[in-house]
Amino acid sequence: MQALAVETHYPLSAYQKSDDGELLKGADDKPLIKDNAKGYRIKPLNSLQFMEVMMDGHEVKNGINKMNSVGVKLLLTYGLEDASQISKIPALDLVQVAQAIYNKSALAESERKN
Secondary structure, three states: OHHHOOEEEOOHHHEOEOOOOOEOEOOOOOEOEOOOOOOEEEOOOOHHHHHHHHHHHEEEEOOEEEEOHHHHHHHHHHHEOOHHHHHHOOHHHHHHHHHHHHHHHHHHHHHHHO
C-alpha cells in the first residue's frame, strides 16, 4: 500500500549532476539532492479523479498515449498536497511532477483492485 501514501517527489532539476550531466550518487548509491532543492508533496488520486484525468486529459495520437494540458493541470490540482504550489513550480518541472502523480495514481489503482 506504499502507493497510497503521500510522498515527497523531487524533479530532475533537484538532483546534483556531474559536468557530463550524469546524476551524482552517494555512498548508498542513491542520487544526491541539491542542498536548496524543492520537493513537492504528492498523493495518489482517488478513483473518480483518476477517471476524470483519463477521460478529459488523455489522448491517443498515431498510436501514442499522450497527456494533454488539461490532464497535466488536473493531475497537479488533485495530486499535489498543496495545490497552491502549482503557480510556483518551474515550467520544466511541471510535467515531471504531473508524471510522478500519474504513476503513483496508476499504481494505487492497481493496489486498490488487489
